[in-house]
Amino acid sequence: MYDPSQKRFEVPLSIDAPGVAAEDANYDVQFSSDSSHFQVKRKSTGTVLWDSPLVDLFFSNQYLQITTAVPSTSVYGFGEQEHVSFKHNMDFVTYGMFSRDQPPTPLANLYGVHPFYMCVEDDSNAHGVLLLNSNAQDVSLSPNPSLTFRTIGGILDFYVFLGPTPENVIQQYTEAIGRPHMPAYWSLGFHLSRWGYASLDVLKNTAKRMHHYDIPFDVQHFDIDYMDHRLDFTYDKTNYAGLPEYIKELKTAGMHSVIILDPFISKDEEPGTYRPYDLGQEMGVWINNSDGVTPAIGKSLPPGYSVFPDYTNPRTVEWWTQLCLEFKDVLDYDGIWIDMNEPSNDLTGQLPGCAANDINDPPYIPSITDHSLAQKTLCPDSRTYLGEHYNTHSLFGWSQTAPTFHVVQQATGKRAFVLSRSTFVGSGKHAGHWLGDNKSQWKDMHYSIIGMLEFNLFGIPFVGADICGFSSNTTYELCLRWMQLGSFYPFSRNHNAEGNAAQDPAVFGAEFAKIARATLRIRYSLLPYLYTLFFESHVHGNTVVRSLMHEFTSDQQTHGIDTAFLWGPAFMVAPVLQEATRSVDVYFPEATWFDYYTGRKIPSTWHKTYATVYAPLNKIPLFIRGGHILPEQAPASTTTKSRLNPFGLIIALDEHGEASGSLFWDDGDSIDTIENENYFLAKYTFSAGHLKTEILKNGYRGADSLKYNKITILGLKLRPHAVAVNGGAVRRDAFSYELNGKLVLGISAPLTHELNLAIY
Template identity: 30%
Template sequence: MATFTERMGPVLLFWLGLCLSGTWAVDKGNFKTCDQSAFCKRQRAITPGESPYRALLETMELTNTKLTLQLINDNNKVRLLLELYRLQGNITRVKINELKPLKPRYEVPDVLIREPPTEPLSLLSQDENGVVLSLGAESQRVIVSARPFRLDIVEGRDVLMSLNSRGLLGFEHLRMRKDTFSYKVTSTVASVWDNIKRVFSSSQADPEADNKEATDPPSQVETTKEEEEKVEDGMWEETFKSHTDSKPNGPSAVSLDFSLPGVEHVYGIPEHADTLKLKTTDSGDPYRLYNLDVFQYELYNPMALYGSVPVMLAHNAQRTTGIFWLNAAETWVDISSNTAGKTVFGKMLDYVQGSSETPQTDVRWISESGIIDVFLMLGPTPREVFSQYASLTGTQAFPPLASLGYHQCRWNYNDQEDVRAVDAGFDEHDIPYDFIWLDIEHTDGKRYFTWDPHKFASPKEMLQGLMDKKRKMVAIVDPHIKVDTNYKIHNEIRSRGFYIKNKDGADYEGWCWPGSAGYPDFTRPDMRAWWAGQFAYDQYEGSMENLYTWNDMNEPSVFNGPEVTMHKDALHGSWEHRDMHNLYGFYVQMATAQGLIERSGGVERPFVLTRAVFAGSQRLGAVWTGDNAAEWDHLKISIPMCLSLGLVGISFCGADVGGFFKSPSSELLVRWYQTGAYQPFFRAHAHLDTPRREPWLFGPENTALIREAVRQRYTFLPYWYQLFYHAYQTGEPVMRPLWVEYPQDPATFALDDEFLLGRDLLVHPVTEEGARGVTAYLPGKDEVWFDIHTFQKHNGVQNLYIPVTMSSIPVFQRGGSIIPRKLRVRRSSACMEDDPYTLYVALDNRRTAEGELYIDDGHTFNFEKREFIHRKFSFTNNVLSSVNLEPDAQFTTKSWVERIIILGASKPSKITLRTAGKLLVLLFTI
């Protein structure tokens, strides 16, 4: 057996090389391009306009809720089964699978919150060329064309979306492997072949004509040169660098193209370090969705990162639609546009010359395995698309109020005394915070659920000290488990058979922080239940109710694995890892969140941060954008990265303030705090080898600037909490692009250097080094915006130049809104619980405004028992009134409305308060 040094050598040299060279940059050679990913290369090579698929209309069956129809590939005579459903809420679902696969193909479980309820379908017309079905809503129809197969969704005279319009449907059917040179039909193979013959003969109208290949088993057949090339092309085995991927099921890729007439702007498919508006990929690689541990990622390219959410939104001034591609295997997304590369002048010339070319974006999804299961969310508004997606995968988890405060983290605080000193430093410098974090060094030799016996000998004492100040802690718990027979967690997982297996059936082992590590199979419900139980206070020694959890490295990260992740031929029961790779982190966070809920008897809301995400991860907690760097471009990219995640349901997003790698200048650090204070998840974090950067270490002037940014965050906590409650209720993003609220304004469609918080706060952070000013676009015809610092009023639909100093954070409140704030900032959010509210009433041009206030206990699930206050404020005719939005809800608070600040009002002669039948004259100032 190899020694630890021999086995870990490559990993140690990797890190040592980085430290010695001072280089912190992704090695792109560690990660595949499309050309190096065999299935992507094969599918991308399909010629447009030559689809071999046609619909067999005679096989059509239509019930009240479902259309089924067989498709046939005229090249190989393999049949597919298409299912089409009309779902409630203006969603159409299309599934395509093999009619009779040799074995079941993977269909993603647990992501949908329920089986989506259906609505009636009805037949409008049918002939030899196709069928037309009514979708019931707003004259919507689906047209299925037979030869070649094509599916169009039409509303009135407009085509909303087309499937296979370019003929790029690809479906690699499961098959038996032919030996490279020749093979004999053994009795076992012959038996299987007989079964296949029976399947095809029973399912096809004319097996002689449509599937002649399947009528006789090949025996002693020499493989053709073409077949040899296919084998070499990675159909049955693929090698990347030193790793060979055995593919026992052979080629199994699926792909489908979608055309979006009238659309020039598409968004989503996070996670990528790129602009908000997705770019065309004609001249480069497609966007890749494959959860990977990418060491300091590169910006502005389509490389895969830690998360994969296969959801895309398309938008123009008339409509917003969405595509949800429910597939958890490695996926590539190609985007092309007939207006790509055209200048504004070129588009104007088209108009002047009378060109009738309608803008169109074409998208193609390619996945390595599984089936085609796609949800077409037809809007028509952005809010309706958010609601449609939420009806499928759920809404953002409603977080504890404290988690919306400031988080202080680094890899790693050294020991309990270090934690105590940092905690005291915040008090000394009058900077509030809610959570202090511990990275992997707090454990006993990277054994999770343990504490270093020397550095963290009395964790409960440490946690109690924080609790006394109404503060909390987060400790990391990663999903790689040290292989050590003296480690209880490892022994139990092994004895219960809960580890993922390698292709030979033994426990899969890889290398990560502890050295040799096993990887629990979180796809198993019994494994998740066991894992959840480990967070019980009597199991997780040293834990208390103010200790929360961080799941890192859950892509999963495997230092010595292909592309720094798990081998695709590893096994989760009968399924290969390739089928469900992008789900692994989702399941890790699911089990952890459940553990935090169970330890409190189901009373307390959990807080769990994850790095790897998939569709539905919003139900489980928060996400951050991974290992960024202390560079200005990384600060800038944090905005579109979080906006993209918000568009696909994951609102609780943030980036490491200051940058994880490298050391920020004091200017960059201050600007990052100012930006992070207005992003949903607000955490500073830094690499082990970087100099310390607590907020008071950069001189008193910078400490004051950082203090002010953090304090601004705390004054807005009531508004943040209200926004997250709304996101939990509706699925609408907390941090959102301007086009969501101004969908008919083309000037907003590509903006990603500013954003809205809810509807009413517009933020344009300063993200340029040495900036003396920024230009913010203020949207909304007939709207006004108020600078929250100076109360200066500005009209909408203008590019406003704003001079800035180092203290500037350009933020504007929309006229017509009422925002609650708490202005008495204390050392943590819990210390502010009973403090009074100040209402900021910003009047619109009609001198009206409205807003809301939501209050509950801030940490339990009691709000589900209707223990909360939810009130609506309205200002009209110089009267501010309050209405209870939930009369049957009950909650008592010691807080009160202390002050009301009205922006845009004229000087009054007096102000009166009418409450409980009494009329009081109030003091006021101008």
């Protein structure tokens, strides 16, 4: 057992939840008459959401366990692992959660920890459950169906989110843990990166061929190659001579730069020559050995041995802030990519090894890789500001993220871009995430959709995978299909590892570049829609990418679909995920759907069934859902340029001839534009042949010079005889109508004036 007088570790995350009187709650908590188990029930339906037999409750010092029945097998979430399906297999599967530098492998615990799941009940209501616990843990899924949670420390701190829709669940969850941050507009452009640019010249030549083929390209990342001997806050003045000037060149061209920083600091440089270590020693910022005094010493990328900053310590935040601000004067970066922050360590524990005790070798080790708490990281009895590493290990990346976010905003004076490999509950408030060191394999491309859907459940919607794969060499066709899919990741970056062949979309020649350019131009044209989804995520907690199940919950067929996905409620992406394939079987839930490319309505005979859709090598199938209005903008080679271009609206009508949508717009990178009301927000409604625009906020003067120049309407039942915009007739040669019901209208109207359109 345990000593109840000893305070147990609790995650230092403030959970914000509105207080509700018991009689107003939409749930009941009931104990059985013999007190053998307790239940949480949904009041409106009587569905039992949580049912724990107390005989299965264990509560000892280093082992806590609780089991609950769940109301259906439609269970999603838990992370971070590589899952082979979005809807979980409940056939006695166990997932471990303990942050680890581990390339994606089925059933292995990966970089982050998210003990959160969503369950869709048999009547299509949904609920979510969070176990707020940072200790090493696992969860077993059983076909009863039931879940068994086990953790080796902390407390059993559960939060239940009643929905009842999947979107409501995530809105409630992010209200509790922190809303996702609002990304800078430029960060929604295409990012290019690799570990293995041997010199600045190699990197420059890569960028040149991107520009040669006019492939949209906003952000250049700099991996550890740019560093001097892989030392943070340095750059290689031989192989990367001229780097500060080049970063300024990129900025002048309207592009942006992201630098990588790793969380270990070399201790073996000549005394007095490496300021990050000297200053850290002086300020006492390291994770210490179990004595709480001497720094824990491990080994990683830099030469010699390294020490590890303790970001839970306020002094470390001061140290990190000072160094990041100073480095901004050396390299004029726009964002910071924080990698290997599990934290990763090449040793098993630190020098000279981990002592034999119950903290380093607990009585129960959850189902994690190597069944070791010290493998590839520090000893659990190391000391941090908040206590033992045993409790805080999985919080390392999370604790590094907020200080990095704040210093990037301070350094740039703009909205922060922070990309973190290790994440925890609430990380989305300050960072985006990529899915780690995937492989150049077709299955990894499929799994990336699953990971992207899951991180939207976790409140980290700014997510993507390394396009074309990180490790091993890609192939022409795999990379081409992955570029098509990756063009629709919220975070779209092509990145790969040292020693592998270059895989940027310009390296494969003119035909590949032409296809990649065309697909990225679709992304760029729809960025106003994607940006509006991020606004709704930041303000209301919505998902940005969601599964078909999310929108069509009552359709049981959608519960297992993870080969296609939606941007918001309205835009379906159905990528090719198999080699040598020139068609895709797409499931169309009951709704009006239109082919993005032609505007043709999908036949009603395809509804609620799989239809084979032609997908030649140069095309990724894309569909728009009726009932929605998508804002668009003419694309360009960068968002700096595209943001100046005219806007359009795609109005996709439902079976009643109606549609609605909205557009959020601001300057794209100032801090707190929403909170300061420095933005433009329009709501569009189409009904009975009329488009009405309501301007909800007109607080951004930069929108005054922008115009609408194109309206596309899909699903018109009758050929229009006349069209009027803002009371004035539109010339017949300014619009075209196709027999499939598509009307394309050329106009010129100010964005910030209410746009009213009538079709007769």
